[in-house]
Amino acid sequence: MHLAYSNDRLSSRTTADPSAAGEPEVESSVIEWLLHDDQVMRECFIHAAEILKSVTGAAITAITLLDEEHQHYRAEVGMAMPLVTRARSLADYAVRDAELFVIEDAHDDSRFGECMLVQRHPFVRFYAAIALRAPNGEIVGALCAMDPSPGRLDAGQRGVFYHLRAMIENDLKMRTATAIDPLTQLYNRRFLLETIACRWKQAQDGDVMGSVVVDVDWFKQYNDTYGHPAGDHCLRQVASVMQAAADGECMVAGRMGGEEFGLLVLHAQSATLEATLDTLRQGVMDLAIEHRASPLGVVTVSLGASLTRITESSRSAHREGFASADRALYRSKHRGRNQVTMA
Template identity: 85%
Template sequence: MQLAYSNDRLASRMPADPSAAGEAEVESSVIEWLLHDDQVMRECFTHAAEILKSVTGAAITAIVLLDEEHQHYRAEVGMAMPLVSRARSLADYAVRDDELFVIEDAHRDTRFNDCMLVQRHPFVRFYAALALRAPHGEIVGALCAMDPQPGRLDDGQRGVFHHLRAMIENDLKMRTATAIDPLTQLYNRRFLLESIARRWKEARDGDVMGSVVVDVDWFKQYNDTYGHQAGDHCLRRVASVMQAAADNERIVAGRMGGEEFGLLVLDAHPAVLEHTLETLRRGVAELAIEHRASPLGVVTVSIGAALTRITELSRPAHRDGFASADRALYSSKHNGRNRVTMA
């Protein structure tokens, strides 16, 4: 394949879109992590895109991450790719099965009449992509190569796609093991604290960050009454409510240890945050997990939250936000538990 571009460079990340027919979608927290929080995976993506370009000769190679609405580009080689919605992307077709997806000339295929990459610069004609999966099997995105000229792949080039996918998915599996709490599937304490520090540092002046601490009420008594295996099951169910909140809002959620959880809320607004946290509190109570050692009869959570507007003075002080949230949590506990207190 004789291809045109020579101005190789890595480009900025873009938003992406995911929903493969019949496939379980990856949790948005994993996409957030891959987009913003892991340097090791960024380097893995870069190496894969560079190798793929060298082997295929394609003008552009990239890793594409998919969420529900958008297509996010990572580690593009060849040019910076424009923002594309998932509904108008080629990757949305590519992730519908596990086979290598190849279009030799998109201009001759009416399926792609509305595809932005085909109809606008870089006017893609050749496109090849292979779906990428998270450790539990959910679709994360795709490894792709594209070119403004028609093209095809030989057997050796097709094999490289599969070898690179195995490399990426293996690295993702190992990195997930170091970032995720195995019991709750939320971020673990170390990774949560690293993410909080990084997001706080990257925030712009004037942004408002929400620091939240969540504690399961009378959890020691729950373990004493029902046993540690039941306690683990309880924490998993509580964490699922927290993950649902994180998926619906711009929230980074993790387990701080034991029965305590931490949330960082990006672009927080007081009324919205309080509503979100009340929904979380009610969601846990509505699980209706029996708790005979609680005066409330079911498992509940107490929540403390604080808001910080980012300035030059507050930028290094992410710990202060969580210290305020911790004091608010103490107030929730002191005033009867099963409540939200805003500092």
């Protein structure tokens, strides 16, 4: 397994209920973070892939991240890998087992006839991978080695997969502790603001960025009526609606503090943003969380939003965008709450 490939590395581009039966699903905020923004984990991934290549001699090693639809390569050593649908990926098989998954020759196993990397370049025959999990146990992807020739692993090489997994998951645990709000599993305030600043600087001239502030209506009264444990459960449910909206509409969601949340809308469109946010507002209302201290009888949210077209002069104006959204939120509250106001 020593074919000559280039050493290009290609960086890819995107909460389940933990009590649900079956295999945990991908935690979207963690996947979003790992795919886009975290330089520390990116370097950890590359080092792990390089170590694995040196030990196994495989032509290609990589970290793959899995969302519901796709397998994304976050670190590759050996060659730049294409985007692959999850249903036709080898990693989707690998993460079904806690142990090391090894295919010595994919041509001898009919299960892998439809896998894209077997059918197309680099025509993988040998494949070995081990699942990677977030601190809460949810699968985020796999550490893998592959080669266009059949191959085997000895006991020492197998052990390296387990050691590297432990290293990656330990680093991931430390990094998520500083990036993710433990109650809602959205970004915390600090990391949300860092991500907003980063995305704003990376935007192209002419891109439109949407800044959104969301506040749970009459939340102090909710806590006073039902108690703080119920309040925490309420915030988790509201956050799940926000994360679902973020996943579907190219948004970054985070908790600003207390009952206040923030959204950065990438490539926002003025014609549709208000409707999208109103769907989010209705989604919270549809949770039908009883709120006797609200005149509406259920938990609701108010939203304020603003749009900024990126130019050279507005490239550092993310704070002004959210200040404008916050003023729009105040108008939503002043007008009776449970509504969206555009700046």
